Amino acid sequence: MSKLQELERHLAQLPSAHPGRRAAVVSAMQALQAERGYLDDAAVAEVARLTGLSTTEVEELATFYSLIYRRPVGRHVLLICDSLCCAMNGGEQLLTTAEQMSGAPLGEISPDGAVSILPSICLGLCDRAPAALVDGEALGPLDESALAALLRRLRGED
Ligand code: FES
Numbered sequence: 001m002s003k004l005q006e007l008e009r010h011l012a013q014l015p016s017a018h019p020g021r022r023a024a025v026v027s028a029m030q031a032l033q034a035e036r037g038y039l040d041d042a043a044v045a046e047v048a049r050l051t052g053l054s055t056t057e058v059e060e061l062a063t064f065y066s067l068i069y070r071r072p073v074g075r076h077v078l079l080i081c082d083s084l085c086c087a088m089n090g091g092e093q094l095l096t097t098a099e100q101m102s103g104a105p106l107g108e109i110s111p112d113g114a115v116s117i118l119p120s121i122c123l124g125l126c127d128r129a130p131a132a133l134v135d136g137e138a139l140g141p142l143d144e145s146a147l148a149a150l151l152r153r154l155r156g157e158d
Contacts, residue, residue, distance in 0.1 A: 004031040011050055021052045025061055029068050038069040066120045073116040074109040076154045079133040080142075083122040089141065091130035095119055097144055101151050114155045 001009075007027055014020050028050050032043040039047075039062050047062075048055045062068045066079060080086075080095050095106065098117045102110040109116050125131035128140030134150065142150075152158045 002031070002035065004028075004035055007031050008050060016052055021050070025051045025053055025058065026065065029058070029062055029065070033068060038072050040070075066118070069116075071107075072109065073118075074114055076115045076135055078115055078117045078150070078154070079120040079123065080117060081121070081123045081125065081129070081131045082119040083126075085122070085126040086130040089129040090143070094130050094132075094142055094144070094147060098147055098151075101148060112155060115151065 007024060011021055011024060011028075025047060028047045029039055029043075032046060033039050036043060044055055044058050044062060047053070047058045051058070053061075062070055069077070078098065080098055081091055082095060083091075086094075095117075099106050102115055102117050103112075104110045104117075106117055106119055120133070123131050123133050123138070125133075125138050125140055128138070130142050131138070131140030132142050133139065134154070139146075139150065149158070
């Protein structure tokens with residue numbers, strides 16, 4: 001049984017106005033994203049149906065969480081922090097370099113489909129600035145050579 005099916009079964013047992021339905025919104029978004037790769041409009045509507053939230057409320061939350069993707073992404077997602085601490089430690093240049101190395105604008109999928117690079121608000125890794133997160137793995141401090149090695153790994157070249 002998939003996580004989405006488990007969640008659906010759990011929510012079906014709760015009354016429609018139960019606060020647990022609304023609280024399950026992030027889990028529902030994550031479960032649908034795990035199945036589909038990203039949260040398209042149909043998935044937003046599905047989350048709204050499951051949780052009792054409006055599609056606008058789900059849309060707002062999906063936009064707020066940087067780990068929820070509203071458009072297709074590459075096989076790997078590299079989030080590079082662009083908040084103050086990282087920006088002051090080379091994060092802005094790192095983003096520019098990452099964009100050039102990936103061959104695609106930020107937010108787009110690299111031509112080989114391997115990676116999407118997304119700027120992110122603070123990742124909570126300020127002590128590792130400039131910091132990044134790839135597929136849930138915390139990285140930092142990242143420099144240009146570490147970034148190049150990372151992209152080779154994500155492309156399966158190492
Ligand atoms: S400012 Fe970059 S991780 Fe916090």
